[in-house]
Amino acid sequence: MSVRINxxxxxxxxxxIDICPGNLLLKKEDKVVIRAPEECWDCAACVKECPxxxxxxxxxxxxxxxxATLRAKKEGNERIWACKNPxxxxxxxxxxxx
Amino acid sequence: xxxxxxxxxxKKETDLLIIGGGAAGIFAAVKAKEMxxxxxxxxxxxxxxxxxxxxxxxxxxxxxxxxxxxTPESFLEYVKNDNNGVVRDDLxxxxxxxxxxxxxxxxxxxxxxxxxxxxxxxxxSRRSIEINGDEFKPILANRVEEEDVEILNRVVATNYLVENxxxxxxxxxxxxxxxxxxxxxxxxxxxxxGASGIYKPNNEGGAKHKTWYPPFNAGAGxxxxxxxxxxxxxxxxxxxALRVKDVIAPTGTLALGxxxxxxxxxxENYLKDYDRITTPIRLQATLRENxxxxxxxxxxxxxxxxxxxxxxxxxxxxxxxxIVLQWADREVxxxxxxxxxxxxxPYIVGGHGQAGYWIGVDRSTTLKGLYAAGDVxxxxxxxxxxxxxxxxxxxxENALKLIKExxxxxxxxxxxxxxxxxxxxxxxxxxxxxxxxxxIRLQKVMxxxxxxxxxxxxVNRKKLLIAKKRLKQIxxxxxxLKVENLHQxxxxxxxxxxxxxxxxxxxxxxxxxxxxxxxxQANLDFPEQNNQExxxxxxxxxxxxxxxxxxxERKCHDLEEVGVQYECAY
Numbered sequence: 001m002s003v004r005i006n007x008x009x010x011x012x013x014x015x016x017i018d019i020c021p022g023n024l025l026l027k028k029e030d031k032v033v034i035r036a037p038e039e040c041w042d043c044a045a046c047v048k049e050c051p052x053x054x055x056x057x058x059x060x061x062x063x064x065x066x067x068a069t070l071r072a073k074k075e076g077n078e079r080i081w082a083c084k085n086p087x088x089x090x091x092x093x094x095x096x097x098x
Numbered sequence: 099x100x101x102x103x104x105x106x107x108x109k110k111e112t113d114l115l116i117i118g119g120g121a122a123g124i125f126a127a128v129k130a131k132e133m134x135x136x137x138x139x140x141x142x143x144x145x146x147x148x149x150x151x152x153x154x155x156x157x158x159x160x161x162x163x164x165x166x167x168x169t170p171e172s173f174l175e176y177v178k179n180d181n182n183g184v185v186r187d188d189l190x191x192x193x194x195x196x197x198x199x200x201x202x203x204x205x206x207x208x209x210x211x212x213x214x215x216x217x218x219x220x221x222x223s224r225r226s227i228e229i230n231g232d233e234f235k236p237i238l239a240n241r242v243e244e245e246d247v248e249i250l251n252r253v254v255a256t257n258y259l260v261e262n263x264x265x266x267x268x269x270x271x272x273x274x275x276x277x278x279x280x281x282x283x284x285x286x287x288x289x290x291x292g293a294s295g296i297y298k299p300n301n302e303g304g305a306k307h308k309t310w311y312p313p314f315n316a317g318a319g320x321x322x323x324x325x326x327x328x329x330x331x332x333x334x335x336x337x338x339a340l341r342v343k344d345v346i347a348p349t350g351t352l353a354l355g356x357x358x359x360x361x362x363x364x365x366e367n368y369l370k371d372y373d374r375i376t377t378p379i380r381l382q383a384t385l386r387e388n389x390x391x392x393x394x395x396x397x398x399x400x401x402x403x404x405x406x407x408x409x410x411x412x413x414x415x416x417x418x419x420x421i422v423l424q425w426a427d428r429e430v431x432x433x434x435x436x437x438x439x440x441x442x443x444p445y446i447v448g449g450h451g452q453a454g455y456w457i458g459v460d461r462s463t464t465l466k467g468l469y470a471a472g473d474v475x476x477x478x479x480x481x482x483x484x485x486x487x488x489x490x491x492x493x494x495e496n497a498l499k500l501i502k503e504x505x506x507x508x509x510x511x512x513x514x515x516x517x518x519x520x521x522x523x524x525x526x527x528x529x530x531x532x533x534x535x536x537x538i539r540l541q542k543v544m545x546x547x548x549x550x551x552x553x554x555x556x557v558n559r560k561k562l563l564i565a566k567k568r569l570k571q572i573x574x575x576x577x578x579l580k581v582e583n584l585h586q587x588x589x590x591x592x593x594x595x596x597x598x599x600x601x602x603x604x605x606x607x608x609x610x611x612x613x614x615x616x617x618x619q620a621n622l623d624f625p626e627q628n629n630q631e632x633x634x635x636x637x638x639x640x641x642x643x644x645x646x647x648x649x650x651e652r653k654c655h656d657l658e659e660v661g662v663q664y665e666c667a668y
Contacts, residue, residue, distance in 0.1 A: 019149050043149065043155040057419060093422075095416060
């Protein structure tokens, strides 16, 4: 499992580095990078915490990943997940979290 | 070495040290401050308490709750039946008594619990209620941050401070700063969680950490206890989860949350022929269907309508988002294809299984000054998150009593120096081995000779003796470990701890001459039932000097015999 960081949207706030349970994210040459993608558990804590939705979750090819991604943002008492399939279609799911 | 590495040694004193800021640890810390506000409490956490531990990805149900159809007595009966009679009745019962109280408490802390039309908690089964647990961990973290509790994030615990068999604190090192911690405490609660990564995982390469249990829970709490000579129980009972293939998503969400039937490749509900369906039998039956050529097996949610599919996706997003990606990648709706299921690799964990510290009903371990709660505490399977809260609470109630009577202890400087050297050695020694290389070797041995996935989870004496021999060699290679930074240093200590836990697992598996925990502990040399060999606990104490696991047996008692008086283990 792993996450991908879009360095164009990333504002280098460092929240993801602070909270990653596996200590896997770090700043390197003014970019946030994942030190070992295969070490990621897929908990999505960084995906949920990223204030600019710069982090997305994807399935690695070892378990059949074809490019679908998940991003998340918080709005009021809800988490809004955006799931993009390999054809580029996006579906949104709203979940009460508070 | 200290000078060369430029490591600062931080010495601290506290009343209560809690190792591990997960469900049990946070609940214990909050309770300590509520019961005794002047008590100094420190949490040592290898990650960041906001999203660490088993709750990092969220959960969508509380699986240990007494609904109006249940009682603490019937809960105990259920847990005992599911585990074929061998559980610690006193521990399970004392958990059951307070499950609802702690659930209501975390609801007050902000956890959204779903309600039915009468405003009662929405039951998912007789012992389970539905929640919106996406932010469960941040809710717990926010609550403990309201209290005056010192939280040491990113500090990896390495060993207890022990003198004459009593625990007086713990050592740890920071993975973000050049700091080595020596924390003296009047009482210590170990709440670190169980151990993953002992066995070869389901997936490889880029998906190797797509596991049920957090890959970051490497069993430090177990290993520290083993090294300190604490008595451990039931390490032969590995927990193996029935999960969705590849993405290892939870099956309870499908079976209980979406009324899915377990079907084989021919669409037959293969559980209907079983008189007794327990958690391990659901798994055993699945393995059997595959063996008989009737696999793959599935959970069938084809009955769900559009709204049902949407609801199912949301439940998984609350807990295990990867299955939603799997549906997207396959370009199918959840009801279009049955969902293939498989057994996970074995884990050592006291929250689902019952491997862990041998504790008294007061949650004291056999080492005075040390208590255990949650996944690291043995004897009480199926405690889950709410059970971990209850154990944290009971541990604190008793630790606070001990704090009152215990004076501070000076630490011998030699012990500090010894542990400092042990901790930082992989940065210094002229080795060549990476922690990951040793981990792969460990997992291969355990998989092939100690009942991993490739051996159908089964063991026999001949294979276990090979595992024992190979583990000795792996252990000897620890001195060849070489790391370059503090993150890798953590990985080095994780593999050291995992090797020790594996040794204990093999010793326990060799000793249990019966087979009644289906799949979790299946010894092909002893397939027949034998009550004399079954109704007892296999415990062990490690002799660090001789590097030997010494097995001791303990009797199995019914609740009526032992009652629920707060009895100490030491």
